[in-house]
Amino acid sequence: MSPRRVSIIVLCWNRWQLTARCLETLRQHTDLTDAEVLVVDNGSTDESPQRLAALDWVRTVRNETNLGFVRGNNVGIEATDSSHDVLLLNNDVEILSDGWLDELRRAAHEAPDIGVVGCRLQLPDGRLLHAGTFILPDTMWGQQIGALEADVGQYAANRDVQGIVFACAYLKREMVTAVGGLSLDYESYFEDTDYCLRAQRAGFRTICCGKVTILHHEHGSTSDDPKMFERVFSRSRATFRKSWQAELDSRYSRSIDWQSILNFSTGYAMSSREILRALEAAGVKASYSYVYGKGTPFPLEEPENSGDYLLNVISGRKATAAASVVYGQGDVFIKNRGSRRIGYTMLEVDGFPAEWVRQANQMDEIWVPTAFNRDGFLESGLKRPIHVIPLGVDIDHFHPGIKSHPNPHGDYVFLTNFEWGERKQPELILKTFNQTFRRDEPVVLVCKVINRNGSLQIKKLIQALHLRASGGRIAFIFNREFPYAQLGSLYRSADCYVSAGRGEGWDMPLMEAMACGLPSIATNWGAHTEFVHAGTSYPLETRGTIPAKALCPYYDGFSWADPDPEHLRFLLRYIYENREEASALGLRAAAEMAAEWTWDHAARRIVARLDAIGA
Amino acid sequence: MAAVPETRRDWKAEADELRTVVFHLRRKLLALAMVLPIESLPLLEADPETIESAVDLGDLHLLDFDDGLRMVESDVATELRLLWARLAVRGGA
Numbered sequence: 239m240s241p242r243r244v245s246i247i248v249l250c251w252n253r254w255q256l257t258a259r260c261l262e263t264l265r266q267h268t269d270l271t272d273a274e275v276l277v278v279d280n281g282s283t284d285e286s287p288q289r290l291a292a293l294d295w296v297r298t299v300r301n302e303t304n305l306g307f308v309r310g311n312n313v314g315i316e317a318t319d320s321s322h323d324v325l326l327l328n329n330d331v332e333i334l335s336d337g338w339l340d341e342l343r344r345a346a347h348e349a350p351d352i353g354v355v356g357c358r359l360q361l362p363d364g365r366l367l368h369a370g371t372f373i374l375p376d377t378m379w380g381q382q383i384g385a386l387e388a389d390v391g392q393y394a395a396n397r398d399v400q401g402i403v404f405a406c407a408y409l410k411r412e413m414v415t416a417v418g419g420l421s422l423d424y425e426s427y428f429e430d431t432d433y434c435l436r437a438q439r440a441g442f443r444t445i446c447c448g449k450v451t452i453l454h455h456e457h458g459s460t461s462d463d464p465k466m467f468e469r470v471f472s473r474s475r476a477t478f479r480k481s482w483q484a485e486l487d488s489r490y491s492r493s494i495d496w497q498s499i500l501n502f503s504t505g506y507a508m509s510s511r512e513i514l515r516a517l518e519a520a521g522v523k524a525s526y527s528y529v530y531g532k533g534t535p536f537p538l539e540e541p542e543n544s545g546d547y548l549l550n551v552i553s554g555r556k557a558t559a560a561a562s563v564v565y566g567q568g569d570v571f572i573k574n575r576g577s578r579r580i581g582y583t584m585l586e587v588d589g590f591p592a593e594w595v596r597q598a599n600q601m602d603e604i605w606v607p608t609a610f611n612r613d614g615f616l617e618s619g620l621k622r623p624i625h626v627i628p629l630g631v632d633i634d635h636f637h638p639g640i641k642s643h644p645n646p647h648g649d650y651v652f653l654t655n656f657e658w659g660e661r662k663q664p665e666l667i668l669k670t671f672n673q674t675f676r677r678d679e680p681v682v683l684v685c686k687v688i689n690r691n692g693s694l695q696i697k698k699l700i701q702a703l704h705l706r707a708s709g710g711r712i713a714f715i716f717n718r719e720f721p722y723a724q725l726g727s728l729y730r731s732a733d734c735y736v737s738a739g740r741g742e743g744w745d746m747p748l749m750e751a752m753a754c755g756l757p758s759i760a761t762n763w764g765a766h767t768e769f770v771h772a773g774t775s776y777p778l779e780t781r782g783t784i785p786a787k788a789l790c791p792y793y794d795g796f797s798w799a800d801p802d803p804e805h806l807r808f809l810l811r812y813i814y815e816n817r818e819e820a821s822a823l824g825l826r827a828a829a830e831m832a833a834e835w836t837w838d839h840a841a842r843r844i845v846a847r848l849d850a851i852g853a
Numbered sequence: 854m855a856a857v858p859e860t861r862r863d864w865k866a867e868a869d870e871l872r873t874v875v876f877h878l879r880r881k882l883l884a885l886a887m888v889l890p891i892e893s894l895p896l897l898e899a900d901p902e903t904i905e906s907a908v909d910l911g912d913l914h915l916l917d918f919d920d921g922l923r924m925v926e927s928d929v930a931t932e933l934r935l936l937w938a939r940l941a942v943r944g945g946a
């Protein structure tokens with residue numbers, strides 16, 4: 239069966255150079271066997287009419303005056319054959335690769351309820367501009383997902399989104415028949431999200447197709463004139479608010495107050511950000527407040543700006559929910575101010591400090607991410623109900639298709655990523671790697687190391703290990719802070735990830751590396767055994783447990799693992815010599831992460847728990 | 854691999870080429886001696902095993918190690934490009 243024919247509508251108004259470039263790349267990269275190109279000239283007064291008339295492969299419809307984006311596109315839609323799908327394309331885009339139209343068409347026809355398909359938009363400087371859009375009822379201000387992140391291949395899957403920018407919008411005919419053209423209530427701006435919401439109301443989903451990326455120059459005709467932009471934008475926003483405020487508000491079926499940490503580089507903060515995003519997507523209206531500060535174990539004041547629009551909005555919401563979660567160390571549970579009080583925590587050893595247990599016993603219930611922590615809490619004297627609510631991983635930014643920067647010399651690269659300290663036991667991997675390999679072997683260990691402890695001199699500590707100059711080569715990336723959206727690129731540039739520490743509360747870097755498709759070596763003890771097993775990684779055997787001696791006072795009196803150096807040595811050499819097997823194992827890990835361990839999964843567990851307690 | 858010299862002229866050309874290599878190596882060695890700390894100079898005349906035991910990792914893997922507490926905002930592409938270049942300069946990469 240031949241594919242559905244598509245009418246590609248390119249709306250233009252003057253600026254022939256833009257239109258010419260768009261059409262040139264369109265023709266270069268598009269199989270027009272099952273497509274036609276229809277240019278709607280919105281009353282151009284430059285050379286566009288004459289130039290278009292000379293293109294025999296383009297059908298042109300001319301409006302005598304500039305009707306604007308909405309009416310101009312509607313003229314195009316009305317001029318299409320009623321059996322065709324429609325693709326709206328701005329004239330300030332460039333098509334980058336062959337097969338783009340087939341991918342969009344395939345995505346649109348993957349399911350009968352898919353109505354609108356957008357794609358990734360990239361800026362000329364290589365940054366990502368768009369992977370879908372959303373508008374929050376709090377502000378009614380459109381946001382583009384992924385905007386201005388370095389484009390490392392994130393958002394590569396086809397994902398359901400609230401809306402897309404109509405710089406490139408594939409509209410399936412069944413949906414066009416049901417919904418009609420763009421709303422004439424808008425001159426420009428908000429008409430695209432309005433259309434997607436109308437499609438949804440008619441039973442059609444909007445998705446962003448991650449396999450297609452096109453270049454968007456953003457030369458909108460109104461954004462170049464600030465006064466005109468302000469006038470058109472304000473009017474459209476007011477119209478959108480009137481049409482959709484109530485419906486967007488009604489999408490929240492539950493609420494939660496989240497007391498935690500957000501705007502620092504800590505594990506709790508990073509996971510808080512992801513949990514809040516996932517809860518929003520799951521229809522949970524969350525408010526956020528900082529749980530640390532003066533009088534707590536982390537006395538710093540938190541910066542107000544998270545650098546993320548959604549999180550800033552959530553931070554600005556008032557706490558009104560019945561259920562309040564303190565997500566952090568157990569010695570701040572007592573700051574929970576909700577009527578239904580939940581403490582959510584984790585720890586890297588086999589028990590919990592007495593103060594944490596004391597405060598936990600004042601909560602209505604406790605959440606921990608793993609059965610390992612549940613058992614440790616109960617053995618430490620917890621009397622309250624406890625539930626395992628796992629964390630997750632961001633598979634939009636951590637997946638095997640993320641762009642890599644491989645070693646140009648072809649060395650096999652082991653990667654480890656940790657903050658220097660007793661728990662991570664860096665001397666084990668450094669010494670073992672150095673002893674396992676020779677300097678002249680094409681293999682290297684890359685250590686991404688963080689140190690925030692002024693009493694440690696890392697260089698001296700490494701020198702004290704007396705690593706052999708003739709042994710395996712080790713290179714360091716020291717105290718470098720990368721944008722979170724780029725971390726997948728670091729993992730993808732390695733061949734194997736090593737997490738040979740003594741204990742973990744979750745081990746997010748390990749999970750991220752696994753989601754990127756890296757085979758991994760991970761200590762076979764502790765919280766991360768929740769998601770680490772021999773089917774997806776290389777568990778590192780231990781010689782049992784030993785007392786947890788560290789600067790961190792929370793570990794006093796508890797134990798953690800003693801990873802076996804001989805087994806680590808064996809695994810390093812084995813993986814190096816069996817890299818194809820290891821690579822296959824890594825891909826299995828990525829598949830399992832995507833199937834079972836995303837933040838959406840985590841949010842669903844929270845939603846289920848909120849439902850159970852009637853919050 | 855270069856062809857095996859067959860004539861006297863070939864042998865002479867080969868010898869001249871080797872002399873040039875040695876000349877450049879001597880120049881590099883002299884340049885190295887000028888920049889090395891004075892206490893390291895005896896190592897230039899030591900046997901390989903002595904050098905191995907005297908040189909610790911800091912001389913090799915920690916050449917660019919910027920110890921300290923300051924966190925530097927960077928990007929993955931830049932850091933990896935620098936890292937691979939550092940490894941190449943150190944040899945064996």
